[in-house]
Amino acid sequence: MTLSPDIIxxxxxxxxxxxxFYASAFATTADNDRDTALDLHGSGRLALQQIDELAAACGAEPATSGFRGCVLSSIVQxxxxxxxLxxxxxxxxATVVKPARKEFFGEFAAVHRAPDGALWKLAAASKKDTGPVPAVPRPIETAVFLGVARPKASKVFYEALGMAADHDYGDKFVDFAVSAGACRLGLLPRRALAGDAGVDGQGEGFSALALTHTAGSREEVDTLLAEADSAGGRVTAPAVPTDGGGYVGRFTDPDGHHWRVTARV
Structure with missing residues (x-):
């Protein structure tokens, strides 16, 4: 049993x-015309939902202002x-928040705000343009960075749900090993995350974001919800069967970030 952010x-x-917008920005398509989830070239999936509907499903008020406490990231070569990109x-x-440039520590990155309000950081894995550049850039990794009170404490929570730290810099930054086809999860102090994105850290209300883990069984869904509850999270919706033949429950981590855990019955 290992939690992984399979869908953002x-x-x-x-x-x-x-x-x-996202289909154009990432040169990708949904599985079919009725599916709003976009395949990010094998580096996870991006789903889109009406904000008031997502807030209701998460048991939150849809109102939000300022920094949402999360940044999405697309890493290219x-x-x-x-x-x-x-x-x-x-x-x-999209609106440019930080232009594409080499950062202080050598990272080449840019930040934009999508028309829906989400912040996206675009970063290069290498510092130089070696080799041919593809006509259509494809991310080698998609990440979601969450602003938390203390990354070390949040790390303990996510480790209890089976995740393994990849980079651990204490209360400065923690991220976790990536499962095949899933997104990377990273944790930073909220103010530091906002600073890295180039925005003011003030903000409140709904993050307009939920992460989905696709479990292998109904039993795994129940286990993950129980582990989240015992590790300091909060089960916001006990798992129940759905009309489409699924089994879905929801929880929040200790900092209030929303997760959905689902399986086919």
């Missing part, structure tokens, strides 16, 4: 518009691909 769900004001995003209506 973003609450948006207009699902059709958001779907068109080269700096030129960061520039290309940023250009595609801005052409689709």
């Amino acid at each position: 769900t973003v609450g948006v004001p207009d699902v059709a518009a958001a779907r068109a 080269r700096p030129a691909e960061v520039r290309a 940023l250009a595609a995003a801005t052409a689709g209506g």
